Amino acid sequence: MGLTSIDWIIMLLYFASVLGIGAVLKRYVKSSTDFFLAGRSLPAWICGLAFLSANLGAQEVIGMAASGAKYGIATSHFYWIGAIPAMIFVGLFMMPFYYGSRARSVPEYLRLRFDEKTRGLNAISFAIMTVFSSGISMYAMARLIQVLHVLDPIFDRLHIARSGIFHVSIIASAIIVLVYILLGGLTSAIYNEVLQFFLIVAGFIPLVWLGLKNVGGWHGLSEKLPAAFTHSWMGMSSAQTNPLGVDWFGLVAGLGFVLSFGYWCTDFLVVQRAMAADSMTAARRTPLIAAFPKMFFPFLVILPGLIAIALPSTAAHLATTNTGSAATTAQYSEGLIPPKIDPNTGRPLLDRQGKLIMDYDLAIPNMLLHYFPTGILGLGLTALLASFMSGMAGNVTAFNTVWTYDIYQSYIRPHESDEHYLWMGRVATVFGIALSVLAAYAATRFNNIMDMLQLVFAFVNAPLFATFLLGMFWKRATGHGAFFGLLTGTVAAAVHHGLTLPIGEPVGIKGGWLGPILHVYPSDMAQNFYTAIWAWTTCFVVTIVISLLTQPHEESKLVGLVYSLTEKPSEKHLRWYARPAALAVVIIVVLLLLNIFFG
Template identity: 25%
Template sequence: MSWIDWAVVVVYLVYIVWDGVRLSKHSGKVEGYFLADRSLPWWAVGLSVMATQLSAITLVGTTGQAFADGMRFIQFYYGLPFAMVILCMTAVPFFYRAKVFTAYEYLERRFDARTRTLTSFFFLLSRGLGVGVIIAAPSVILSIVLGWSEAATVFAMGLTTTLYTMAGGVQAVTWTDVKQMVIIFVGLGVCLFVILSKFPAGVAFTDALHLAGAAGRLTTVDARFSLQESYTLWSGLIGGLFLMLSYFGCDQSQVQRYLTARSVNEGRTSLLMSAFIKIPMQFFILLIGVLVFVFYLFERPPLIFNRVEAQRVERHRTLDYQRLSAEYEAAHAARERAAIEYVRALRDASSSDSEHARSEYLAAERAFEEVREKGLEAAKVESGNRSFTDVNYVFPTFVVQYMPVGVVGLIIAAIFAAAMSSISAELNALATASVIDIYRRHFKPEAADRHYVLVGRLATAFWGVFACIVALYSTSLGSLIEVVNRFGSFFYGSLLGVFVLAFAVPRATGRGAFWGLLLGIVSVWIASRYTEIAFLWFNVIGCAVVVIVGTLLSLTDKKVRARSF
């Protein structure tokens, strides 16, 4: 990177850390540190809700996912608007009026202390793993740009964010989220403009869409009903609905956002803001990944985007790598010619000629992908990791190699902004649940606010280090956007089931909720281990098992605790 790019990144990092620490003066009380005194406006809460979900995984993993698989991932979010409407009518008023600090605190009032503790424990475990993946995404960027090891970049990112989160609490998290969302939107807009400007002369945006569509990269609705397919209309509407209900309704990192709002109505408005903006924003990010695919039709991409693994293969298989590279270069040249001919045929030739050109283009695309797959297979063998993929390296490689001076720094700052906004929110939520649900409830129920704030800061530091350790192992697990949602799907459906029992089953008891939750987690593990069911359906399975088991066990209890809110 040039010194201008470095200046952009450094100025951003220094400012955001300073701004977060500056807000620590508002965090001396427990309610101020963990809930910002329930005083934040709806638009700030709404942006914070979006920023918490819009991690660097979204920019790095989703664009890489779109490069490899097209727009199909957008179906993941089709259940989101319905989930937000349901939560606005149920979870927001329940939690807000109960004056709780955490979603799990409410469960003790409804059931008992052990149900609260168990759900909080599973949240801590799932979010601790999830935030590790969130930290891993920007570490990929830094390792490419700086040539550092991923371990060094993981701790640089994770501990920097931990610093201002420890100091400022949720107040710092929310207001830095607002500023970071502005940087993200600007960065994405500039990125799209630069990609389009780098297409060859004579290739317009509409031509790019034709090329992407012919290669199957523009599918946004797959109406097949299959439990084995990860992204279909039905997995998004059903599995995605359950996941979004779980994430925004049961996950403390999101519940804590709307508990900071000034009123129930402002909390509802903040969620509806995300419901209407999230899908178009995700579509835009996926489109950038698709356009990067089109760009690489005319500019030869690396055989293996992960530079370290490419060097390993080249070093250990020199002759094979040279032969494969020559084959790859020839396949790319053939694909480029076929793509250009297809664009010309679309504009100038008859329908039959365009169909022939399309067939030639698709044949060249398949031949190219076959050669690239050989390279990835060699990387899998040399790395010893059969699940190796380089999709997380596609977008950062493109940014560093082809973006102009200054824009590289801006895009990297946007990725940092996405990462830090999510990391800080998750760490703050982990600290809140650790202090309120575990420490204050079981170890020291009576202490001064200053003591709990101190413990909250120490908990933030602990989870920051834990997440960094998880991040060291995350980049080898596949597409980061899928990894984080797989982690969540092991727990989310079952947690949702507990809250369904609390809200919708008057006769549900603590014993039913506790054992239902345990059996729900076990059922998801069995489904993941012994079936080919796609991960989005885990949320449905977990929720269904908890509700059914919890209801049946509750009916065997002689005394049913009255439902209380």
């Protein structure tokens, strides 16, 4: 990659800005509430953009473009089905309990609503997951910097081995995120997430514009690709007739309900941004404001993947993750997507059916290299780095809060002063980053173990929304019901995964490890969605049964925690367009129009 001084100046300007914002905000952090919850003082539009940006990590930008190249516009279901309905639900129906209960975290809400053991289970599993997610984001960024050869000229000039690039990338990103969170806490993270949001948009709009202009607009793109790649609902009646390999019920119930509501409605990483809002109304509007740009993000991150696959294959400006020759890469490329190359033979890798394994993760990097001259290339690269860092910072701020409030204060050192917990929050930030670095290195050495951990996290997350749904909308739900519902839901997810297998996959991490294979799914995405459905249903049923057999809380203790016992937030003082319900109606109308137009 031929970066020049202007590219470096833009990148350095970004790094100076994020550190400067942290330094300026340091003087405003005086209490643990300031550090962990931004003093609950931020307006809705800032919390809304941070709510969106904290989710814009590596998996989002790189991963969604990769899915766009692999599956086409059907990837937009991860937004239009798999995010927006849940964001509307959490804004309208769940924020009143999160914000109104004055809980400082999602696990703390579980303690108030259920009991200590349910909070402990959620807090510990969440803390471990955030550290690993942050580490994986760090690992992905360092790998990308290696693949794009960003630092190669500098290392060559200094006569340092290029193998050090990975280590420098990890350490530099860790230090930058550490410093700005340490200085300004959640406010610093949120302010930087807003800056990162605008940078990501600024870096990707010209990329999409140039790409679309090159292929002849949406009409030209549609002519160059199979019909199912440009119509999101085409062939969804059967798993065999659409690129995702998922039927409509699996998509709507598995992705659109269980997984998306489980993430957007219960994950403290995003809910924390809404909890930082300056009023109940602002907290409710936070996810709704985030839903507007979120609806249009497929055009920024999925469309480059479609364009990359529609372009004629060319050897120019192609990055590859392995050392294949340019001729080999060009010969087997699909558009700008190169095949994965066997490092030993220099030949393309083939799957079990003898088909080429394409390196879809390089869709965005290769689009940047293909269209951006020096100057704006620095901006595009900064946008990529910003997405990685916002994902990292989001995980670290969620980790330090859950660690301090839900683990340290609850089980290790209760009854300490506020200054002590503020100090512990900063210490937790340091060891959260240190653990993330260790996780990033673990990903390089133990790839299969990391895959296994991701799988276990999926089992733990799948039943979560059933617990919250019953907790918030059924006053009879008890702590024992919630705890054992979560455990059996997780076990059900593991058992379902162990007894099923995606077609053409070997027994092992993809499933079938419990012995008899009771069902073969048309794709691993279908298996994931149905695993989530089984986990959620098991948790829902077990929670109800055990709750009916155990003693519920007194109703007086559930005020502010359960829908039927809580006064509804008044919106009469607001103008009609500022009311959460009105925002939700507008979002639903736009969402329907998008699905009709691209359906």
